[in-house]
Amino acid sequence: MKDCTIERMLGLPQRFLSKKENLELPETQVLLKLIDVFPWLLKVADSGYDPIITKRIMAEAIGDEMLKNKCNELIKKYPHLYADPNPESKEPRYYMQIGGFETYDGWYDLLDKLSQKISDYLKENSIEGFYVHQVKSKFADLCYYPNTWKSPAPILDMIREAEKEALNTCEFCGTQEGVKKRSGGWIVNSCTPCVDRLAEEAKERNRKRNEGK
Numbered sequence: 001m002k003d004c005t006i007e008r009m010l011g012l013p014q015r016f017l018s019k020k021e022n023l024e025l026p027e028t029q030v031l032l033k034l035i036d037v038f039p040w041l042l043k044v045a046d047s048g049y050d051p052i053i054t055k056r057i058m059a060e061a062i063g064d065e066m067l068k069n070k071c072n073e074l075i076k077k078y079p080h081l082y083a084d085p086n087p088e089s090k091e092p093r094y095y096m097q098i099g100g101f102e103t104y105d106g107w108y109d110l111l112d113k114l115s116q117k118i119s120d121y122l123k124e125n126s127i128e129g130f131y132v133h134q135v136k137s138k139f140a141d142l143c144y145y146p147n148t149w150k151s152p153a154p155i156l157d158m159i160r161e162a163e164k165e166a167l168n169t170c171e172f173c174g175t176q177e178g179v180k181k182r183s184g185g186w187i188v189n190s191c192t193p194c195v196d197r198l199a200e201e202a203k204e205r206n207r208k209r210n211e212g213k
């Protein structure tokens, strides 16, 4: 996005972002980082910080993010595990309904395998009432939270096994080659090519931003 557009949407003086002394301000740096992570904040500012419009903008942004995450296809594939049984409810019952899988696509296959194994076990043993509350990557560990800690031991074993596999699986591409915990602002399990690619993409975004003056 061009700097003049950002300046207009935020209500900053024209050419504010083209002045070196402004760009070097820590608050400008923080602002640009926030916009990089949450580009929809610009729409919030453009709405005049209208609280009602802001809610719609946030809901749309979450919907867009959910569509971008391949892991969220598992909600449709295994609705008995991940979908809200009462979608009409005003208060979503699971975190899954609010933000979906809080993981990157590289873990899709292992989550698919785990979902299938749990589903088969539930079916074979006619178990009802088991669902999954939240799935996320926390400090590069897979956290898979069922609705109950009284889950059958074999299911807990399946979860532990998948969590162990995730430790050696790149969160971005799914490879098991050369995967390490890495910190680039936030901690991820990643292979070297993916870390390099992400760093390159961040550089490219910066370059484009600087060119947009």
Ligand SMILES: [Zn+2]
Residues within 6 Å of the ligand: 170, 171, 172, 173, 174, 175, 190, 191, 192, 193, 194, 195
């Ligand atoms: Zn990778």
